Amino acid sequence: MRYKEFHQEVKMWVFEEIVEGRNLTELINEKHENVKYLPGFTIPENVKAFSDLSEVVRDATVLVFCIPHQFVPKTCDQLKGKINPKAKAISLVKGFETDEKGIRPISHAISESLNISVCSLSGANIANEIAEEHFSETTIGYNYLAEGELFKKLFETKYFRVGIINDVVGVELCGALKNVIAIGAGFVDGLKLGENAKAAIIRIGFLEMKQFMKKFYGGIKDETFFESCGIADVIATCYGGRNRKVAESFVTTGKSFDQLEEELLHGQKLQGTLTVKEIHRVLSNKGINDEFKLFTTIYRIAFEGLPPKSIVENID
Numbered sequence: 001m002r003y004k005e006f007h008q009e010v011k012m013w014v015f016e017e018i019v020e021g022r023n024l025t026e027l028i029n030e031k032h033e034n035v036k037y038l039p040g041f042t043i044p045e046n047v048k049a050f051s052d053l054s055e056v057v058r059d060a061t062v063l064v065f066c067i068p069h070q071f072v073p074k075t076c077d078q079l080k081g082k083i084n085p086k087a088k089a090i091s092l093v094k095g096f097e098t099d100e101k102g103i104r105p106i107s108h109a110i111s112e113s114l115n116i117s118v119c120s121l122s123g124a125n126i127a128n129e130i131a132e133e134h135f136s137e138t139t140i141g142y143n144y145l146a147e148g149e150l151f152k153k154l155f156e157t158k159y160f161r162v163g164i165i166n167d168v169v170g171v172e173l174c175g176a177l178k179n180v181i182a183i184g185a186g187f188v189d190g191l192k193l194g195e196n197a198k199a200a201i202i203r204i205g206f207l208e209m210k211q212f213m214k215k216f217y218g219g220i221k222d223e224t225f226f227e228s229c230g231i232a233d234v235i236a237t238c239y240g241g242r243n244r245k246v247a248e249s250f251v252t253t254g255k256s257f258d259q260l261e262e263e264l265l266h267g268q269k270l271q272g273t274l275t276v277k278e279i280h281r282v283l284s285n286k287g288i289n290d291e292f293k294l295f296t297t298i299y300r301i302a303f304e305g306l307p308p309k310s311i312v313e314n315i316d
Ligand code: 13P
Pocket: 123, 124, 125, 126, 127, 179, 182, 233, 236, 237, 240, 241, 242, 243, 244, 271
């Protein structure tokens, strides 16, 4: 145990399912491995899996949200009235919600639902590389410096370097939007257009990501885009992420994203495709699709049958 102020045991809520005829939580606790979602990597023995959400949060003073963004509202509903009112939370969720006015960051959804303060964490963090203890950086966004420092202390290791910045929403929105750029990068890979074309999509995507965030959310800091959660995560995800991989197969196989998600991700959920649809809805509501040509083209290729090669034809 590195710090006395943190509990030794980490309780991890796992959505229960049957794997190899057994409960996944039992398998995780027995083998210290998530045999379904991260096979081949050892989970430390102080991490215990539970299927009962109430049990996990009962005595918790720190809550780490790490679930697909479509499950956030239901999970928060289940947590209402069950958490310590002084608990500090951090969201690793990659996504946002939408409403008629625009977007609602997940940190706000959690904070408003549970009446707690929420930080965000996002960065160039491909999960299995972290599990292998290869060096990486990440970014924590905070509203209160003391909370940013607390979470830095909790998460940082020799191989996982944490930067902190006073920009909760900037950090989390970068984490959501970079997945859309990675889908564009995957199309380019599927078309075998080479590294110059991919670099162009990354550059234009990065600019649209910045433009989108600033348009829909005041107060996002320019510096955030140059932290790990910004440019570095765009690069990592466009080269090593699941969104890129599935988008490449979309082009080479002609199968739908839903089918490929089932075939290639073994139960994991792709976040980028949902975000592509959400961005399109928000832009269409405002009638400003033309201001975001790359994001709009990615939507139309993914869901409206536009030929994938439009990725390099429909952009300025
Ligand atoms: P995906 O694997 O979901 O595409 O994203 C990877 C990632 O978030 C790297 O930071």
